[in-house]
Amino acid sequence: MIKLTTPISEETARSLKVGDEVLLTGTIVTARDAAHKLMIEERPDFIREHLKDGVIYHCGPVVKKDEAGEYSFVAAGTTTSSREEPYQAAVCEEYSVRAVIGKGGMGPKTAEGLQKVGAVYLHAVGGAGSLIGKMVKKVHTVYKLEEFGTPEAFWVCEVEDFPCVVTMDSHGGSLHKDIAAASQKVANDLMGL
């Protein structure tokens, strides 16, 4: 198990390989469809400091606001990453992102981006909302909450020992590509193709 702490240097990101299991501690930023679209169309600066050598988390959390107005995460598992495929590589490059956490993996455009920027794709367990929610220790701040709604807002938060597996690395490796190719062979056999 590799301990990873933010900010993550390019060198550290490049040292990670497909199959490595990591425990991530530090600041991460949730971003989904509306956020990625915005980051590409408007390249806003408000999120820059949080993303430099930082981590994007594909997640739309369930959030609680207490009487003092403090936010906390009730459930916060990953959302499907492939929807961000059109944007991800450019976002990583624009903001020097070192890791993207999500589920389901991403396509060739992102794989290329990771190689270029020096970043990795980390896979968390999809659906493990309650468990991951507990690993989010603090919500620092939120952007675009009004405009985008709870699931789509940028939540900047602190995690501790968040378990993930590197499934795409900066060397062109992708577990998703390998599994899909292997299962396609089996599927063709089963279908008699």
Next chain:
Amino acid sequence: MELKKAMLELMRRATTDLSKDVEDAVKQAYDREGEGTPAKNVFGTIIENIGLAREASTPICQDTGSVIIYVDFPVGDSEKKYREAAEWAAAEATKLQYLRPNAVDPVTCKNSGNNIGTNAPYLHFHQWDKDEVRVRLMLKGGGSENVGAQYKLPDTGLKAGRDLKGVKKVVIDAVQKAQGQGCAPGVIGIGIGGDRVTSFALSKEQFFRKLGEQSTDPDLAALEKELYEDLNKLGIGPMGFGGKTTCLGVYAGKQHRHPATFYVSISYTCWAYRRKQMIIKGSEVTYD
């Protein structure tokens, strides 16, 4: 019994307390995987998460899904009161963080903030002869919904003809294409026949069945069994990490089709397979 409170409790149970048949299937899948594999670790995490959600009464998954409700009610009862109770309960459950606000206007892209909107919650009514009410609730995740698919037989590319062999092929194709995207291992609902609309509806209604419960139609029961075995040979595994369990169950249903059409619809639900029902008899409510 206050209907709206009962409805809220049904939602709380569905989102926090995974049904035993599903939990058992996940535990068996955990036992099947080899020590130290990513697949085993994933199942370990899932099992831990299920226990934690139940204990803390928090959502199993942060995507608490689309709220889908099927009501069977006796003659003379009114639909309105169920709709009102469902809307109240959905809004209340959102406030209590049992549900994430998941109703978005597709034109303005505004989230209603309380899970209420046009056809949200989605309610389906059916009158029956019993003197009790059955309310069945499904919380259907969006990620797994996106990997559902509809095929029109024959399908030349897959060499799938208008028979059960053809049906099998398209289901294998759909699950292969889904990979881990729908939070595998999934449960597969198949609707054979009908038109485009009813075919998908039939495939999704299968999810109200229990895992391990076979179709009463012998041909479909055989299809379910064969597909269950074949799909688990694909090696996609939990989250698409590779492994022995790609699906937890397969259900198939059929309905008559127009002579010119042959649709096969495949609905996919993730392992966070949340559905519960309640029976209301007089002032008694029982949940399952």
